[in-house]
Amino acid sequence: MSHHSTHPGGASRVRRRALLGTVVLVVLLALAGLAAYLTRDGRGPSETPAPPSSSPTDSSSTPSSSGPLTLHTHPRALPVPPKTSDPIAFGKAAAAALWSYDTRAYSQPELQKALRGWLTTEAKYADPDSVDRVVPSPVLWKEMAANGQFATAEVSEGHFPNAFTRALQEDPGAITQAYVYAVTVSGKQSIAWNGSPVGGAESRSTTLAVQCRPNHPCALVGVMPSVAP
Numbered sequence: 466m467s468h469h470s471t472h473p474g475g476a477s478r479v480r481r482r483a484l485l486g487t488v489v490l491v492v493l494l495a496l497a498g499l500a501a502y503l504t505r506d507g508r509g510p511s512e513t514p515a516p517p518s519s520s521p522t523d524s525s526s527t528p529s530s531s532g533p534l535t536l537h538t539h540p541r542a543l544p545v546p547p548k549t550s551d552p553i554a555f556g557k558a559a560a561a562a563l564w565s566y567d568t569r570a571y572s573q574p575e576l577q578k579a580l581r582g583w584l585t586t587e588a589k590y591a592d593p594d595s596v597d598r599v600v601p602s603p604v605l606w607k608e609m610a611a612n613g614q615f616a617t618a619e620v621s622e623g624h625f626p627n628a629f630t631r632a633l634q635e636d637p638g639a640i641t642q643a644y645v646y647a648v649t650v651s652g653k654q655s656i657a658w659n660g661s662p663v664g665g666a667e668s669r670s671t672t673l674a675v676q677c678r679p680n681h682p683c684a685l686v687g688v689m690p691s692v693a694p
Contacts, residue, residue, distance in 0.1 A: 479507070524536060541567050545579075552683055557650050560623070562580060584684060592688075596687065615657055616654055618669070646675045649672045650673065673687070673688055
């Protein structure tokens with residue numbers, strides 16, 4: 466629910482949040498991150514990075530030469546961020562977490578808190594509001610819980626958006642500030658409820674901002690308002 470304040474500081478905070486969202490999820494995404502991934506450990510931009518040595522989550526299937534790695538989520542467990550330095554692997558795991566919920570197993574505040582735990586601890590980059598908007602509201606959650614509704618996710622593909630890649634090729638020097646990557650993820654969300662254990666599935670796509678500083682596990686920065694191809 467939106468709240469309006471007549472206090473002068475309220476408007477200032479709103480402006481700051483809007484500015485932060487613009488800077489982090491547009492400028493930094495356009496200029497930071499991909500080149501850091503390609504050049505860390507002394508690699509040049511023209512070199513191909515080695516694939517991650519481990520899968521991002523225990524629920525991921527083993528990749529094969531015949532198809533992409535696919536992530537599946539399972540109900541009842543709150544999402545826990547993987548320990549990985551691969552921004553695409555992290556982005557896929559984060560998308561799966563954002564598309565999943567189980568009203569039978571935990572409360573709306575518990576899910577909201579768990580998803581916020583995926584965010585970077587660097588407050589000037591983190592955009593918790595964008596994550597909160599993905600979680601059903603308390604009122605909607607109550608209605609869903611009355612029907613035992615839950616959702617699982619199947620994530621099949623993740624990549625760096627074309628515009629993001631081009632921007633970093635034009636300005637690779639911007640990598641040293643935030644190490645933020647744009648990652649676009651595609652997959653499906655399946656929803657079921659009491660009396661309908663199968664439910665229905667819908668295609669999902671989202672673009673996430675992911676921070677992967679050298680020698681640190683990746684963390685979520687925020688959810689972009691639109692999908693970048």
